[in-house]
Amino acid sequence: MGSIIEAEKPVTGWAARDSTGLLSPYAYTLRKTGAEDVVIKVLYCGICHTDLHQARNDLGMSKYPMVPGHEVVGEVVEVGAEVRRFLVGDRVGSGAIVGCCGECRPCRDEVEQYCNKKIWSYNDVYFDGKPTQGGFASAMVVHQKFLVKIPSGLALEQAGPLLCAGVTVYSPLKHFGLTTAGLRGGILGLGGVGHMGVKFAKALGHHVTVISSSDRKRAEAVDHLGADAYLVSSDEAAMAAAADTFDYIIDTVPVHHPLEPYLALLKLDGKLVLMGVINQPLQFLTPMIMLGRKSITGSFIGSMKETEEMLAFCVEKGLSSTIEVVKMEYVNEAFKRLERNDVRYRFVIDVAGSNLDASGGAELH
Ligand SMILES: NC(=O)C1=CN([C@@H]2O[C@H](COP(=O)(O)OP(=O)(O)OC[C@H]3O[C@@H](n4cnc5c(N)ncnc54)[C@H](OP(=O)(O)O)[C@@H]3O)[C@@H](O)[C@H]2O)C=CC1
Ligand SMILES: O=C/C=C/c1ccc(O)c(O)c1
Ligand SMILES: [Zn+2]
Numbered sequence: 001m002g003s004i005i006e007a008e009k010p011v012t013g014w015a016a017r018d019s020t021g022l023l024s025p026y027a028y029t030l031r032k033t034g035a036e037d038v039v040i041k042v043l044y045c046g047i048c049h050t051d052l053h054q055a056r057n058d059l060g061m062s063k064y065p066m067v068p069g070h071e072v073v074g075e076v077v078e079v080g081a082e083v084r085r086f087l088v089g090d091r092v093g094s095g096a097i098v099g100c101c102g103e104c105r106p107c108r109d110e111v112e113q114y115c116n117k118k119i120w121s122y123n124d125v126y127f128d129g130k131p132t133q134g135g136f137a138s139a140m141v142v143h144q145k146f147l148v149k150i151p152s153g154l155a156l157e158q159a160g161p162l163l164c165a166g167v168t169v170y171s172p173l174k175h176f177g178l179t180t181a182g183l184r185g186g187i188l189g190l191g192g193v194g195h196m197g198v199k200f201a202k203a204l205g206h207h208v209t210v211i212s213s214s215d216r217k218r219a220e221a222v223d224h225l226g227a228d229a230y231l232v233s234s235d236e237a238a239m240a241a242a243a244d245t246f247d248y249i250i251d252t253v254p255v256h257h258p259l260e261p262y263l264a265l266l267k268l269d270g271k272l273v274l275m276g277v278i279n280q281p282l283q284f285l286t287p288m289i290m291l292g293r294k295s296i297t298g299s300f301i302g303s304m305k306e307t308e309e310m311l312a313f314c315v316e317k318g319l320s321s322t323i324e325v326v327k328m329e330y331v332n333e334a335f336k337r338l339e340r341n342d343v344r345y346r347f348v349i350d351v352a353g354s355n356l357d358a359s360g361g362a363e364l365h
C-alpha cells in the first residue's frame with residue numbers, strides 16, 4: 001500500500017480560461033490525500049462533446065480556469081489509509097461524477113448520478129471548497145467510490161470512452177428494459193455516444209438503424225460497426241418508409257433539432273431517449289406522442305455499479321470503443337474537429353505520453 005502524503009500536490013493540466021474554450025497549460029494543486037482518496041497518474045482521457053459544451057460555456061454555468069476531461073484512465077500511485085478496493089499499480093477509471101451525498105434516495109438506491117448534491121469531476125466545487133478539475137491533467141485525486149477497476153481484457157486507451165459514452169448508452173438500455181433480442185432500435189447521431197450505442201445494441205441482438213445527418217458514415221456504420229440499416233434524416237422518402245418501425249431511438253444530437261421526424265419512426269409504446277445537452281427548448285406536438293402512447297425521456301450517464309457491469313459486458317462480448325489517439329498539444333484542434341463532426345468516433349488524449357509536468361504549467365494559482 002502507498003503512503004499518505006500530507007501535502008497538496010502540484011499538477012499540470014490543460015485549462016480553458018474563457019468561453020473561447022481554448023485550452024493551455026495550467027498549474028494547480030490537488031488536495032491532500034484523504035483516508036478514502038486514491039491518487040492516480042492519468043494515462044489516457046477521452047474527449048466527450050460535454051467537454052466542448054463546458055469549455056465553451058454552452059450551458060452558461062462554466063467557471064474558469066477549467067480543466068475538462070471525464071473519461072479518465074489512470075494508474076493508482078497512492079492510496080489513503082482506508083482505501084480497501086484499490087492498490088498501487090491498479091488500472092482504474094473515473095467518469096463524470098466524483099462525489100455525492102450518500103444519504104438521499106438516489107444514493108441509497110445506487111443511482112448516485114441522480115443525487116442533487118452530486119459533484120462533477122470538473123467545473124464544480126469539492127467538499128473541501130476547492131474547484132474540481134478533470135482528466136486533461138497529469139494526475140487526479142478521486143474518492144474510492146468513484147473509481148472502477150479496468151478489467152485486464154480491455155486496452156487502456158479504448159477503455160476511456162466507456163467511462164462516459166459507454167455507460168451513458170448502457171444505462172438507459174438496461175433501465176428501460178431494452179435488452180430483449182430482436183428489438184428494433186435507432187441510434188440518432190453517430191458520434192462518441194452513438195457508436196457505443198450501435199455496438200451495445202448489436203451485442204444485445206437488436207436490429208440497429210443509424211440515423212445520421214449525412215450519408216458520409218454509411219459504409220463505416222454498416223461495415224465497421226455492424227449496423228443493420230442506415231437512414232439519412234433529411235431523406236424524406238426513406239424516413240417515411242421507416243415510420244412506425246422502431247421500439248426505441250437513442251438521440252445523441254448535441255444541438256437543437258426537431259423531434260417530430262423521430263417520434264414518427266417509433267411504434268406503439270416506443271421510446272425516444274434524449275442524451276444530448278441542448279441549451280434551447282425542444283418542441284413537439286402532443287398528438288405525436290399520444291397517438292401511439294410514445295415516451296420522450298432522458299438519461300444521465302450511469303451509476304458506478306452500472307459502470308462496472310458495463311465494463312464486464314464489454315469484456316464478455318469483446319467490445320470496446322473506436323478511437324483516434326492524440327497528444328495534448330493537439331487538444332484544441334481535436335475540439336475544432338469534434339465541433340465540425342470530424343472524428344471516428346472518439347478522440348482519446350495520450351496524457352502520460354504528452355509529458356505534461358515537463359512542459360510546465362502557468363504560474364501556480
Ligand atoms: N446524457 C448524458 O449523460 C450524456 C450526454 N452527453 C451529450 O450527448 C451529446 C453527444 O455527445 P457525443 O456523442 O460525445 O458527441 P459527438 O460530437 O461525438 O456526436 C454527436 C453526433 O451527433 C450528430 N450531429 C448532428 N448535428 C450535429 C452538429 N450540428 N454538430 C455535431 N454533431 C452533430 C453527429 O452524428 P451524424 O454525423 O451521424 O449526424 C455527431 O457525430 C452531447 O450533447 C453531450 O454533451 C454526452 C455524454 C453523457
Ligand atoms: O458527458 C457527461 C455529462 C453529461 C451532461 C448531462 C446533462 C447536463 O446538464 C450536463 O451539464 C452534462
Ligand atoms: Zn461525457
Ligand SMILES: [Zn+2]
Nearest residue numbers: 101104107115
Ligand atoms: Zn445523494
